[in-house]
Amino acid sequence: MHLLSIPKWFRRFFALCYFLLVVFVFIDFAGSLKPHTIEWILFPQFVPSLLNFFSVGGALSIGFIIVLLLTLVFGRVYCSFLCPLGVIQDLVSRISKWKRRYKFTTSVPWVRYSILVVVAAFAIGGGVFLLYILDPYSLAGRTFSNLVRPVYFGVNNLLVKVLGVFDSYALAHVPFKGMPWQVLLLSALLIAPIIFMAVGKGRLYCNLICPVGTFLGLVSKVSVFKVSIAASTCTSCRKCESVCKSGCIDIKSQTVDASRCVACFNCLDSCRFDALSYSAIGRKSADKPVSEKSEGVVGNTSRREFFKALGGFVATSAMLSSMSALGAPTKVKEKKEHPVAPPGAESTNRFLDICTACHLCVSQCPTHVLQPSLLQYGVFGIMQPHMDYHSGFCNFECTLCGEVCPTGAILPLMLESKKRTQLGVAKFIKDNCIVHTDKTDCGACSEHCPTKAVKMVPYGEKGLVIPSVDETICIGCGACEYACPTVPFRAIYINGNTSHLVADLPKIQEPEEVKAGSPSDDFPF
Amino acid sequence: MKRREFLKKGLSAGLFTGAFLNMGGLDKIVAGNTSSANANKPIDLVAVKGGAPAAMFDKAIAAMGGMQKFVKKGQKVVIKPNIGWDVPPENGGNTNPELVKRIVEQCFAAGAASVMVFDNTCDAWNRCYENSGIEKSAKQAGAKVIPGNTENYYKEVDIPNGKRLTKAKVHEAILGADVFINVPVLKHHSSAKVTISLKNLMGAVWDRRFWHRNDLHQCIADFATYCKPTLNVVDAYRVMTRNGPRGVSLADVVEMQSLILSTDMVAADAAAAKIFGVEPTDIPHIKMAHELGVGNMNLGELNIERIKM
Structure with a gap:
């Protein structure tokens, strides 16, 4: 050569x-x-x-x-x-x-x-x-x-x-x-x-x-x-x-x-x-x-x-396509005042000032919750990623987006602190909830909630349970909104925090008294 | 390559069969001590407590007549544990991985041609498979751990006896299997109250939202009229007694060291509900499934083998 x-x-x-x-x-x-x-x-x-x-x-x-x-x-x-x-x-x-x-x-x-x-x-x-x-x-x-x-x-x-x-x-x-x-x-x-x-x-x-x-x-x-x-x-x-x-x-x-x-x-x-x-x-x-x-x-x-x-x-230097839920359409529109920025963004403004919308977090996110925005952040924020809770929800045990973000727009968080980072809070719309409208059990929201900020409480005489939100321990991961089966409007949704807060830790209850299940007991039947 | 694999499988299957026969022999002696079942009638349900998950399963299946009663040579087996959450085994959110492993081993020992394991998870599927420990343990035993993360894996079936649920998309592995083993973990559940065998089948279908939207309890019972597992193994080793189905902390978990085995989902769930501390009649979907003739929740009418280890 x-x-x-x-x-x-x-x-x-x-x-x-x-x-x-x-x-x-x-x-x-x-x-x-x-x-x-x-x-x-x-x-x-x-x-x-x-x-x-x-x-x-x-x-x-x-x-x-x-x-x-x-x-x-x-x-x-x-x-x-x-x-x-x-x-x-x-x-x-x-x-x-x-x-x-x-x-x-x-x-x-x-x-x-x-x-x-x-x-x-x-x-x-x-x-x-x-x-x-x-x-x-x-x-x-x-x-x-x-x-x-x-x-x-x-x-x-x-x-x-x-x-x-x-x-x-x-x-x-x-x-x-x-x-x-x-x-x-x-x-x-x-x-x-x-x-x-x-x-x-x-x-x-x-x-x-x-x-x-x-x-x-x-x-x-x-x-x-x-x-x-x-x-x-x-x-x-x-x-x-x-x-x-x-x-x-x-x-x-x-x-x-x-x-x-x-x-x-x-x-x-x-x-x-x-x-x-x-x-x-x-x-x-x-x-x-x-x-x-x-x-x-x-x-x-x-x-x-x-x-x-x-x-x-x-x-020195060297989808949603399968949302085939029958039932009456919900009527109350969600009041989403602020979009939700990913955990590690610290605040929407900080995030928008740094993110170059390279979409690495979008492609890496294992739950597809991080999606490019359209006008959620305004015209001058188009394509900068936001948390789309119709596409997925933030996996409680995951800190990947912050770990891969090359600009520092999403800061890497330790898992323990990510689990307390409040991106927004869940808002419940009772009039959209099927426990209220159909008088049947559902609880998909509470089921998915990792902190049990969404708890099911007794409702009516039929032994039904309906969601109730404790905003102090809600981290805004969107699991509830994602899981909620009502259309077109969800009965529970996340309203974003413009600045992320630190949620309280869920109260650790005393271990339950072992009832019939004690290994030394006899069978209860 | 293929031949080698075949030989390997054949060899391990042979070994397990041998081991299994031994265990069967031992069990008869031990079972004699605590048995309360009528020996002249077929056993409807086996309840075991006080042992490790795998050991309890060995006892239970032996009491039931051995795995070869349910898995014949050359059959395709599919196992559906609860792998719904991205949590480690000690949190009790998923089925115990040691139990899954032993069931896979027993299937191969009985001559199964293939064993597949899957769940339609709630959290990100590959993270659930990994963190639950089930992917690793099932693979160690030779099972294929297959995905259930997109609609492509599910095919629509009719549910003629369903009241609210008349159609559902079921995972193709179940539709193509000769033997279906349902391996739920006993847990508290925020909306279904408890989740056991019947509720575990929600992870065998694609569109769960429909169930939640259209009377959850009724849909659970409806699906059970269509899908009857060959065997139901209820893992009640670590039991999440509150904040289910995901759990918030380890304080939610009580070690009950129990296991239920039955061909009847309703019976299994009735017994497990009792262990959990609730009456089966208080769980709407158990009652509805009983009324639809899926099984029998009246434990008094069943021939039950109780084993304490």
Whole structure:
């Protein structure tokens, strides 16, 4: 193999392996990966890590710092090696490769810098809406979780059917439930233009819109290693330009726009005369170092100073479909004043300020209770997950969402504290309850309640029992609302707390006097 | 591979049969001490107390005439324990895993071709299967632990004798099995008052909401007219006496070390209700099932074998 092919092949191999791992994180339903492993896999994702750093902090949130340092040394390697949206575009470009050759495009920096400024200002002052709409990791996450996952589930379910013919239960059927179709559509609409651009224009999204690409582009202007063209050897054959998916090689001036170069290394071995090199600045072999002509701001000397200062630092771092309940429809509408944010969110506002709607929690949640919202949080919270108690309820013994959330929007909770975190409180509507309307026993709500905040108390003369809620020990897990069989309105529902509270512990009663059941007694019959 | 598995199964089945025959012999001696059943009449119900779950089952099934009376060579068996909740065995929320394991072993010892175990759980199914300890113990004994988590596994059946419940979607494993063993755990239940054999069958169907919506007790009784398990084994080793069916703390659990075995669900539930401390007549679904002719709740009319260990 040509020596200059090595970086390209290394990048391809690394990026593909890592990409597949990230896809798997988002589509796996079997809990194959431990939360801690997932945390490490997503560690270098720029935006989540950045948000995590400022919202939580700690060693696991410094991924973006490492990425920054890597960028300072190697250029935008994040974009080519780690960014899942980048790899999606590369794959799309590759599949459609026969169609076209890339061309140099004149940079229109004001577009991307304006976007970066607006997104950053909005994120700091207003909210993360624009950031999560444009962040490449979150865009990719939503694509995997909402568009790839159902296909994966479908393949699994097809296999279940096939295995069923042979009486095998080796695989289990998995439901893809609770996801609003509007969210599926929106996810598709947001990824479609990026894919479309990738077909014709390679990494156009990364260099025109992506706020992460733009920001890392600024940093990569001063990176140690850069791609450069040796003017003395270059014959201006444009071979390198035709393989540059960033369109950042300008043959006329024989320069490479470092701020747009995603360090894919495809150009290196394209040159018959080895005129391209990826080398440290100031190295003699490249007689014409990278120019920032197209956008140029940072000069050479200031850059050296910058690196001297940074040197030491750099060196040290390395469904509902089955709701076929007959009976009269209920009439009283639930008064849901607030949506319910997941346990670990602390408060709705805090959650909405940090969550980038990557939907990792949605795909990991074992009960499907976490679902992307539509307008529950308002327009600027669309797709940020909420607890959908018609889709499922929060498993009492589970803390998974907080353990996997890469942004810190959902904080990891210890099981004991999660079991007391009050997301909301149950509200009972007697006029909807079938014990009241039909005079028959039901109690599905109390049955599912893990703290017995929903208790059955005597009702009427027929020996019936009806729910009664003790709000002090209710944690708002939604088991009651999920289980309640009345339609269209439930007889019990959760009204969210805007700030999560700590519920009282259920009173531990004295152990019962052993009655007839004592092992030493005689049989009571 | 297949041959090896076949040999393995055959071998273990042989071993268990041997062990089982031995136990049968011993039991006859022990049973003689406490027996109160009429030896000339078939036994309707066996009640055991004072032993470990698996040991109590061995005694009970031996008294009943041995597992081979119910499981014939080459038959497909399905076992339906209560695996409803994501709680560990000591909480008494699910059937005892040791008991399930021994039943599976006994089935294979009697020559069962396959044994499947499942439940339509309330909490997340795979977490229930795991935390209950049932998945592990049943698999150790050679059973297939199969899912029941989506509607795809259920097929609609008619319930001609049902008053409110006339149709239900039943798990395909039950529909395809030769032998159905119902293994409930005795627990307090917030709405059904107690949950035993009859109530445990709610986990054999898909749409539970319908039952809750349309007179829970009647639906429980109605379903029993359609689905009669070959055997009912009531686990009353650890009994949740309040805050059921999920339980709030270990203080809700009393160790009663008992077990009931019967082919008659109503009789089994009547006896278990007594152990729990309530009269069978106070439990509407037991009474309704009795009235529908599913079984007999009048324990005085039954030939009962009582064994104390």
